[in-house]
Amino acid sequence: MEVGIVGYGAYVPRHRIKVEEIAKVWGADAPSYKKGLMLREKSVPTPDQDTITMSVEAARHAVRRAGIDPALIGAIYVGSESHPYAVKPSGTVVAEALGATPEIHCADMEFACKAGSEGMFVALSLVKAGQMPYALGIGADTSQGAPGDALEYSASAGAAAYIFGREKIVAVCEDTYAYMTDTPDFWRREYQFYPRHAGRYTGEPAYFKHVLSCARGLMAKSKTTPADFRWAVFHQPNGKFPMRAAQELGFSKEKVEQGWLSPTLGNTYSGSSPMGLSAILDVAKPGDRILMVSYGSGAGSDGFIWRVTDHITAVQGLAPHTRAQLEDRPIYIDYGTYAKYRGKIRKLAE
Amino acid sequence: MIGSARYWREIPQRYRYEAAKCAKCGRVAFPPRLVCAGCRGREFTPVKLAQTGVVETFTVIHVAPTGFGDETPYAVGIVKLDDGVRVTAQITDCETGKLAIGDRVKLEFRRLQQDGESGIICYGYKFVPAIG
Structure with missing residues (x-):
């Protein structure tokens, strides 16, 4: 029997920082970074956004497109290198927010930037094996680049979620x-x-x-x-x-x-x-x-x-398109605000 | 700061917007109540709130309580959801100076607060401008 994606969704934070704004602070040449890395700007998570919040929003979009009862989802795998907790799963929060608990298997995956597709692979395989009707794989990150490092121009935030199943497949x-x-x-x-x-x-x-x-x-x-x-x-x-x-x-x-x-x-x-x-x-x-x-x-x-x-064609319009989110009224911030949002400023201990 | 037990008790409302509809008079209580404020009925059916609505009123916080100081200035408003229920919450991802009564907003899952650097992170809903 064929197995594939039955619902998908993405989430893009609204805030952005331009390459010029980062280059200005570190005395770097913005045009050469833009040309060399082919980057113009990147998304920035606000302090109230993290891997869990973005995973929930992307997964809700996926559930809307799948048109299924979330209680039928048998597994949720969240792949990320920026899970908010070192010890406490991201997946259970996502499962609870979707209404997919308690009969569910959750695990957080990690493999640098591959953790998302890893979750997708395992979720897909479980459905293929006939273990469950639906399984959800999510890739999400709010990654950090060290101040002044080349990574600071690229490390950004976003999430995508995929529900796999055997009926009403949109991509086999x-x-x-x-x-x-x-x-x-x-x-x-x-x-x-x-x-x-x-x-x-x-x-x-x-x-x-x-x-x-x-x-x-x-x-x-x-x-x-x-x-x-x-x-x-x-x-x-x-x-x-x-x-x-x-x-x-x-x-x-x-x-x-x-x-x-x-x-x-x-x-x-x-x-x-x-x-x-x-x-x-x-x-x-x-x-x-x-x-x-x-x-x-x-x-x-x-x-x-x-x-x-x-x-x-029946599901494309059921949730916000990814490029529409990327282009919808971005809020541009300066480096100071970015440093504050990303916890790069050393403060007095509370 | 809210502790683990209270945070956990409020998960159905904070994560899934679960409200209670009075079986007798149909009044919706959010968060759910034991006794209906309209008819004193004690039987309820669970309902899920609409996730979009209109800003009815708001204020901008410049002097924040403990734990919210980094977020100033931020807006807190009362939003009338499309099912008629009014909910108080932060309104974020917007310039507070441009926010207006009548703006369309939607619920989004966000961090609400955290118990310092080592404590639990509390998640729940905030309003954000509705897309496009």
């Missing part, structure tokens, strides 16, 4: 593939506030090796070529990397632009390729085939092939 999962190795390109040790990375090493032996190998492996496994796909979406640590990956694999710009959110959204880490997929589903037509490849440092990629069904 035709195949999956995973590719991982031990690669120390990016990490954060316990009790550390900011992550560290290995500079240029995060490119060729890390992002490109895993993304390209996963995409090629998946296409070989499913006997497909770029010509078989209408759309493709890759993890977006900046604007440049996914475009180069697409080019090397032979996907035209026109196939990746719809899901290419990073130039104005930034890198939403675990939310990145899942949010790109949601933007594609917002406009996809029945029969369209989509290639999705995530990436998480440490390192690995999950690959999925989705085939959009006739039912997509």
Whole structure:
């Protein structure tokens, strides 16, 4: 029996900071950052937003599109590297807010930027195994870049949620593939506030090796070529990397632009390729085939092939589109406000 | 700061906007009550509040209570939901100077407060401008 996405949703915070505003503070050259990283601005979470709040909003959008009773959801997996608690699950709060408790399995996933697709993979597999009628996988992050570090220009916030099931499918999962190795390109040790990375090493032996190998492996496994796909979406640590990956694999710009959110959204880490997929589903037509490849440092990629069904047109308008949220009256903030919102200012202990 | 037990008791209202409708006179109580304020009835059916509404009135807080100091200036308002129920909550993601009575708003899941750096985080609803 076919298994796939029955409901999807994304959430984008309203606040933004421009590359120029960050560059100004650190004496950096904004035009070269904008050109080098292909980034213009990024989303910023307010102090009352975190991985849990964004996960709830994205999941509510997914439930609206799925049109199901949330009590039928058998599992919720929230993938993030910025879970609000070190010890206490994010998933139970999301489950409670949706009305999916108490007969449910919850776990929080972590794998740098790959945690979201990881949750999707496990949720999809449980439905495929016949363990439950519906399962929910979420990718969400409010990631931090150290002040002045290159990551500060990209680390942003957002979430995407996917409900998998066997009835009223909007995108059938035709195949999956995973590719991982031990690669120390990016990490954060316990009790550390900011992550560290290995500079240029995060490119060729890390992002490109895993993304390209996963995409090629998946296409070989499913006997497909770029010509078989209408759309493709890759993890977006900046604007440049996914475009180069697409080019090397032979996907035209026109196939990746719809899901290419990073130039104005930034890198939403675990939310990145899942949010790109949601933007594609917002406009996809029945029969369209989509290639999705995530990436998480440490390192690995999950690959999925989705085939959009006739039912997509019935659900696209049931919740806010991802690009509409991205473009709807953004609130621009200065670096001082950004530093306050992100807890970068040292204050007196309460 | 509210403690774990009280926070946990209010989850159905704070997370899912669950109200109680009087079986006798139909009056909706949010949060639910044991006795109906309209007819003193004691039987209720659970209902979920509408999640969009209109700002009926609001004020802007400049001198905040403990725990909210970083958020000033912020708006607190009374919103008449589309099902007629009035709810008091923070109105956020807006410029307080441009907020107006009659604005369309919707409920969103947000952090309400936290018990310092090591205590529990309390989640619930705030209003934000409705999209587009």
